[in-house]
Amino acid sequence: xxxxxxxxxxxxxxxxxxxxxxxxxxxxxxxxxxxxxxxxxxxxxxxxxxxxxxxxxxxxxxxxxxxxxxxxxxxxxxxxxxxxxxxxxxxxxxxxxxxxxxxxxxxxxxxxxxxxxxxxxxxxxxxxxxxxxxxxxxxx
Amino acid sequence: xxxxxxxxxxxxxxxxxxxxxxxxxxxxxxxxxxxxxxxxxxxxxxxxxxxxxxxxxxxxxxxxxxxxxxxxxxxxxxxxxxxxxxxxxxxxxxxxxxxxxxxxxxxxxxxxxxxxxxxxxxxxxxxxxxxxxxxxxxxx
Amino acid sequence: xxxxxxxxxxxxxxxxxxxxxxxxxxxxxxxxxxxxxxxxxxxxxxxxxxxxxxxxxxxxxxxxxxxxxxxxxxxxxxxxxxxxxxxxxxxxxxxxxxxxxxxxxxxxxxxxxxxxxxxxxxxxxxxxxxxxxxxxxxxx
Numbered sequence: 001x002x003x004x005x006x007x008x009x010x011x012x013x014x015x016x017x018x019x020x021x022x023x024x025x026x027x028x029x030x031x032x033x034x035x036x037x038x039x040x041x042x043x044x045x046x047x048x049x050x051x052x053x054x055x056x057x058x059x060x061x062x063x064x065x066x067x068x069x070x071x072x073x074x075x076x077x078x079x080x081x082x083x084x085x086x087x088x089x090x091x092x093x094x095x096x097x098x099x100x101x102x103x104x105x106x107x108x109x110x111x112x113x114x115x116x117x118x119x120x121x122x123x124x125x126x127x128x129x130x131x132x133x134x135x136x137x138x139x140x
Numbered sequence: 141x142x143x144x145x146x147x148x149x150x151x152x153x154x155x156x157x158x159x160x161x162x163x164x165x166x167x168x169x170x171x172x173x174x175x176x177x178x179x180x181x182x183x184x185x186x187x188x189x190x191x192x193x194x195x196x197x198x199x200x201x202x203x204x205x206x207x208x209x210x211x212x213x214x215x216x217x218x219x220x221x222x223x224x225x226x227x228x229x230x231x232x233x234x235x236x237x238x239x240x241x242x243x244x245x246x247x248x249x250x251x252x253x254x255x256x257x258x259x260x261x262x263x264x265x266x267x268x269x270x271x272x273x274x275x276x277x278x279x280x
Numbered sequence: 281x282x283x284x285x286x287x288x289x290x291x292x293x294x295x296x297x298x299x300x301x302x303x304x305x306x307x308x309x310x311x312x313x314x315x316x317x318x319x320x321x322x323x324x325x326x327x328x329x330x331x332x333x334x335x336x337x338x339x340x341x342x343x344x345x346x347x348x349x350x351x352x353x354x355x356x357x358x359x360x361x362x363x364x365x366x367x368x369x370x371x372x373x374x375x376x377x378x379x380x381x382x383x384x385x386x387x388x389x390x391x392x393x394x395x396x397x398x399x400x401x402x403x404x405x406x407x408x409x410x411x412x413x414x415x416x417x418x419x420x
Contacts, residue, residue, distance in 0.1 A: 150285075157358035160357075161372070209417050209420075211391065211415035211416065213374055213391050213415070215376065217357075242416060244389070244414055244415070244416075245390075246376070246389075
């Protein structure tokens with residue numbers, strides 16, 4: 001695994017800026033288009049593994065009514081990016097999720113550690129595997 | 141509209157780092173100096189359009205007493221940056237505002253989507269138009 | 281003091297991504313290894329200056345039990361980076377600290393302004409001095 005240079009690092013920042021904007025404005029087609037067709041989202045804390053865009057779509061559609069009543073925002077920080085010999089990028093970061101209701105009041109979901117595997121297809125970055133671990137105290 | 145390279149992307153990160161520091165330490169002259177003389181701040185959710193530095197100053201001065209009792213902090217994320225043929229940058233991002241009181245307790249204002257038009261004058265980036273939209277659920 | 285280019289700016293982003301990950305996963309050895317042997321952490325609001333890794337270790341170990349019951353996360357934003365003639369970097373940023381309990385509930389510590397002096401040893405960046413100022417309203 002090797003560190004990436006500034007051009008690649010910024011490309012990854014741009015990728016998340018766009019992907020999180022699609023997610024938070026509930027553009028499901030746009031969001032799913034940022035995963036490979038066989039992409040996987042692994043919610044470790046739920047013991048739930050969504051394999052492929054169709055499974056992710058079903059899961060997301062079930063959550064949509066709730067997000068239509070509370071605007072979600074994903075706040076990410078501390079991207080650690082490494083590149084494999086074959087070009088795969090492994091990106092670790094932390095994420096805080098806010099929900100803003102119709103009065104403008106902000107609530108908070110948990111904080112998470114996320115690890116993504118990004119691959120390149122036709123020049124574009126796509127997520128092949130996303131692993132989400134909800135923060136849980138060591139003493140819990 | 142074209143994507144920008146790492147040098148330009150980082151220049152924009154530095155611009156916001158400085159602008160938000162000026163804003164959050166209530167350095168009104170410094171903050172207004174990051175807008176063009178005829179710069180506009182459009183608070184869509186209030187239906188209020190502040191045209192020119194003088195109008196922005198009056199609006200900000202009215203808010204100052206409140207911010208002297210609660211330190212504001214603007215937390216931005218997910219900068220999407222595009223460049224026009226004439227060099228104008230369009231920057232979209234989301235923003236979360238905290239207020240910290242004298243006991244160190246943190247409260248939250250709403251979350252926002254912001255879109256800025258940045259132009260260059262004497263080599264420096266300046267905001268010509270800032271459009272702020274408070275997050276509001278689709279179902280509201 | 282001079283601005284830094286994109287490669288250096290991104291190097292600093294990577295430094296904090298790694299350092300904050302070490303801190304938030306309570307990897308004390310890893311975290312202390314990101315300071316010079318004689319590094320100093322100055323908590324201005326406590327009037328407490330921790331001089332050298334040993335003093336920092338004692339302070340951190342006293343806080344560990346609490347952080348084993350609440351996962352801490354440091355959310356930083358707005359890095360302003362300047363470089364001295366001798367290569368020392370001065371980095372200013374703001375920081376919001378969350379604590380997530382075993383039910384996933386998020387609480388907030390105060391917000392902070394942080395200023396770091398980074399030096400380079402054997403090619404790696406290390407903190408020589410960290411100054412933390414808890415946000416406190418002007419009117420307080």
